[in-house]
Amino acid sequence: xxxxxxxxxxxxxxxxxxxxxxxxxxxxxxxxxxxxxxxxxxxxxxxxxxxxxxxxxxxxxxxxxxxxxxxxxxxxxxxxxxxxxxxxxxxxxxxxxxxxxxxxxxxxxxxxxxxxxxxxxxxxxxxxxxxxxxxxxxxxxxxxxxxxxxxxxxxxxxxxxxxxxxxxxxxxxxxxxxxxxxxxxxxxxxxxxxxxxxxxxxxxxxxxxxxxxxxxxxxxxxxxxxxxxxxxxxxxxxxxxxxxxxxxxxxxxxxxxxxxxxxxxxxxxxxxxxxxxxxxxxxxxxxxxxxxxxxxxxxxxxx
Amino acid sequence: xxxxxxxxxxxxxxxxxxxxxxxxxxxxxxxxxxxxxxxxxxxxxxxxxxxxxxxxxxxxxxxxxxxxxxxxxxxxxxxxxxxxxxxxxxxxxxxxxxxxxxxxxxxxxxxxxxxxxxxxxxxxxxxxxxxxxxxxxxxxxxxxxxxxxxxxxxxxxxxxxxxxxxxxxxxxxxxxxxxxxxxxxxxxxxxxxxxxxxxxxxxxxxxxxxxxxxxxxxxxxxxxxxxxxxxxxxxxxxxxxxxxxxxxxxxxxxxxxxxxxxxxxxxxxxxxxxxxxxxxxxxxxxxxxxxxxxxxxxxxxxxxxxxxxxxxxxxxxxxxxxxxxxxxxxxxxxxxxxxxxxxxxxxxxxxxxxxxxxxxxxxxxxxxxxxxxxxxxxxxxxxxxxxxxxxxxxxxxxxxxxxxxxxxxxxxxxxxxxxxxxxxxxxxxxxxxxxxxxxxxx
Ligand SMILES: Nc1nc2c(ncn2[C@@H]2O[C@H](COP(=O)(O)OP(=O)(O)OP(=O)(O)O)[C@@H](O)[C@H]2O)c(=O)[nH]1
Ligand SMILES: [Mg+2]
Numbered sequence: 001x002x003x004x005x006x007x008x009x010x011x012x013x014x015x016x017x018x019x020x021x022x023x024x025x026x027x028x029x030x031x032x033x034x035x036x037x038x039x040x041x042x043x044x045x046x047x048x049x050x051x052x053x054x055x056x057x058x059x060x061x062x063x064x065x066x067x068x069x070x071x072x073x074x075x076x077x078x079x080x081x082x083x084x085x086x087x088x089x090x091x092x093x094x095x096x097x098x099x100x101x102x103x104x105x106x107x108x109x110x111x112x113x114x115x116x117x118x119x120x121x122x123x124x125x126x127x128x129x130x131x132x133x134x135x136x137x138x139x140x141x142x143x144x145x146x147x148x149x150x151x152x153x154x155x156x157x158x159x160x161x162x163x164x165x166x167x168x169x170x171x172x173x174x175x176x177x178x179x180x181x182x183x184x185x186x187x188x189x190x191x192x193x194x195x196x197x198x199x200x201x202x203x204x205x206x207x208x209x210x211x212x213x214x215x216x217x218x219x220x221x222x223x224x225x226x227x228x229x230x231x232x233x234x235x236x237x238x239x240x241x242x243x244x245x246x247x248x249x250x251x252x253x254x255x256x257x258x259x260x261x262x263x264x265x266x267x268x269x270x271x272x273x274x275x276x277x278x279x280x281x282x283x284x285x286x287x288x289x290x291x292x293x294x295x296x297x298x299x300x301x302x303x
Numbered sequence: 304x305x306x307x308x309x310x311x312x313x314x315x316x317x318x319x320x321x322x323x324x325x326x327x328x329x330x331x332x333x334x335x336x337x338x339x340x341x342x343x344x345x346x347x348x349x350x351x352x353x354x355x356x357x358x359x360x361x362x363x364x365x366x367x368x369x370x371x372x373x374x375x376x377x378x379x380x381x382x383x384x385x386x387x388x389x390x391x392x393x394x395x396x397x398x399x400x401x402x403x404x405x406x407x408x409x410x411x412x413x414x415x416x417x418x419x420x421x422x423x424x425x426x427x428x429x430x431x432x433x434x435x436x437x438x439x440x441x442x443x444x445x446x447x448x449x450x451x452x453x454x455x456x457x458x459x460x461x462x463x464x465x466x467x468x469x470x471x472x473x474x475x476x477x478x479x480x481x482x483x484x485x486x487x488x489x490x491x492x493x494x495x496x497x498x499x500x501x502x503x504x505x506x507x508x509x510x511x512x513x514x515x516x517x518x519x520x521x522x523x524x525x526x527x528x529x530x531x532x533x534x535x536x537x538x539x540x541x542x543x544x545x546x547x548x549x550x551x552x553x554x555x556x557x558x559x560x561x562x563x564x565x566x567x568x569x570x571x572x573x574x575x576x577x578x579x580x581x582x583x584x585x586x587x588x589x590x591x592x593x594x595x596x597x598x599x600x601x602x603x604x605x606x607x608x609x610x611x612x613x614x615x616x617x618x619x620x621x622x623x624x625x626x627x628x629x630x631x632x633x634x635x636x637x638x639x640x641x642x643x644x645x646x647x648x649x650x651x652x653x654x655x656x657x658x659x660x661x662x663x664x665x666x667x668x669x670x671x672x673x674x675x676x677x678x679x680x681x682x683x684x685x686x687x688x689x690x691x692x693x694x695x696x697x698x699x700x701x702x703x704x705x706x707x708x709x710x711x712x713x714x715x716x717x718x719x720x721x722x723x724x725x726x727x728x729x730x731x732x733x734x735x736x737x738x739x740x741x742x743x744x745x
Pocket of ligand 2: 113145190192
């Protein structure tokens with residue numbers, strides 16, 4: 001656990017970012033003033049929480065300040081931390097009742113799906129599971145080669161298809177191969193697509209359906225890989241993918257960059273989706289179960 | 304669920320129509336909405352703050368114009384300010400000794416490799432002798448990705464796997480010079496601006512080959528960090544331009560404002576799709592509308608103008624009738640034909656603002672195309688009298704029309720119903736000042 005937190009901390013140490021001068025001293029011994037609230041607002045919005053969530057958080061915090069009679073700015077920090085923490089859940093434990101368990105990875109272009117597939121495989125293989133990749137991104141140049149390269153590195157078999165071929169067919173074959181070979185987990189990597197592209201979303205729905213034909217009840221999980229640097233658009237992405245293929249959880253990639261990933265709050269609140277993992281780098285080791293406490297510390301890091 | 308700025312402002316201003324000047328209180332109410340619109344578009348907090356201060360100065364005491372209602376007027380001022388901040392489009396500075404080197408940099412997954420392919424294609428079509436350089440030896444299959452793109456467009460790709468990027472780029476540069484290449488486009492690995500080691504790598508590339516352009520590729524969906532990202536890259540190397548990728552989504556693209564306002568780096572292109580021809584010269588007016596959540600109103604107007612240009616007078620009369628609610632099925636048919644001339648329906652749907660745009664997302668473009676064809680067939684099977692006065696369409700007429708157009712009576716019923724609804728909607732639109740909205744951006 002200590003080790004895990006340390007990883008988060010190194011992943012999240014956002015040195016070199018420009019800070020608002022005043023914020024550093026915000027939680028000193030001074031009294032809570034109108035300016036304090038403005039500064040908090042600035043901080044939360046800059047962490048991509050969005051206006052709506054920020055307003056909610058601050059309204060609730062103001063109530064706490066009033067109810068508990070807090071006067072010192074220093075007391076605000078822990079109140080704010082609690083306030084934010086209460087809006088996130090611990091990731092639910094993964095269940096492995098199905099064999100094979102089929103997991104579909106979806107998301108917009110470049111969000112981190114393929115790398116996340118590799119990281120998840122590394123993790124699951126480490127837990128003694130037999131993993132298989134379905135390289136269902138038949139569209140992007142060298143996308144299948146990318147997953148294949150990870151497969152070789154990890155010793156994980158990869159089912160691929162024809163360049164430009166039917167992604168549904170690849171997914172189908174991957175599931176069938178996994179059943180035949182007694183695998184535990186199939187990670188199906190799909191092509192990145194913008195949630196506004198009607199045809200591409202229809203294609204994704206088809207992949208979803210085809211997987212269900214290959215194995216009734218599958219896919220057992222659909223994980224949306226979100227780039228943590230994304231702003232307000234993240235909520236729309238999550239909503240669209242959820243509507244299309246019933247996303248069951250979110251993976252927040254690139255949390256090691258300077259971004260704070262504040263849209264996670266709105267996604268949790270509006271869509272009820274849990275954040276399952278955090279991507280903290282480009283190597284296959286750089287994935288950790290989502291840690292709400294560390295995440296909140298990241299948001300509050302400036303102060 | 305999501306109203307556009309103009310819609311919201313219209314609500315504020317319904318009571319204010321006849322005032323002579325915008326008061327401080329009016330302006331405050333408006334600025335709150337503008338602030339929200341900009342923050343929702345991911346414009347950086349501090350940039351919004353400065354922007355609002357400037358706006359207040361301009362807006363308070365401004366004359367209320369006759370042509371526009373106050374809401375439109377404030378939107379116009381905001382729009383103008385945004386346009387000024389965004390700046391004029393700047394082309395690539397391809398001068399000096401050949402080969403001219405264009406370096407693409409940015410975060411992981413921002414869209415560099417695809418953009419490299421697009422730029423190569425564009426420059427070649429302008430008569431340049433283009434080559435690509437693979438500068439990402441780290442991500443698995445990044446080199447193959449560029450090679451495949453190069454193959455697709457017939458542009459050679461320099462790739463050396465076991466050489467550090469600064470050395471590889473320098474070698475490619477030498478080879479390109481000997482080979483008579485005029486434009487050399489370098490794709491680099493994605494990196495965070497906080498990664499000092501990789502930022503040093505960029506520094507040494509720049510030191511060795513002196514690019515004429517170092518372009519930062521930013522994902523249009525980027526949130527508040529866009530500003531720090533741009534500043535970080537700019538601290539390492541002289542960034543000469545910005546490319547905003549993935550603009551074909553529904554992100555509003557406020558990152559562009561943040562970066563422009565703080566760094567002054569000009570925007571050079573927008574990426575608008577995965578295909579290699581989806582690279583557009585950016586238009587500040589369009590981007591400003593989009594950031595304000597007004598959809599691509601300018602783009603729509605331009606497309607409409609181009610399609611309608613052939614018969615301008617007739618279409619103006621028609622537009623008048625449309626907005627006055629006296630238009631007929633005949634007009635509707637004519638209009639449908641003109642809309643079809645604007646291009647594939649999928650493109651038009653993409654450009655719609657606000658609620659319309661949201662609704663459009665649930666439309667299957669192919670089905671819409673079918674519906675269009677059906678409607679055309681149905682109206683074509685009507686007599687002139689029926690088109691001008693759909694109220695005379697009794698059951699037997701409807702049966703005849705269905706037979707004549709090869710459709711079902713239900714199709715005819717649906718069309719008549721839709722027509723009535725549309726007529727009602729346009730009447731309402733006129734009352735809310737929708738007509739002036741399009742005039743705003745001429
Ligand atoms: N810093 C950092 N980079 C990441 C992380 N996850 C992925 N990346 C990088 O982001 C880039 C894009 O990742 P991919 O895994 O190819 O993304 P993708 O969603 O599969 O992309 P497409 O298939 O092209 O849509 C690569 O350069 C990855 O190395 C992360 O957690 N942190
Ligand atoms: Mg991928």
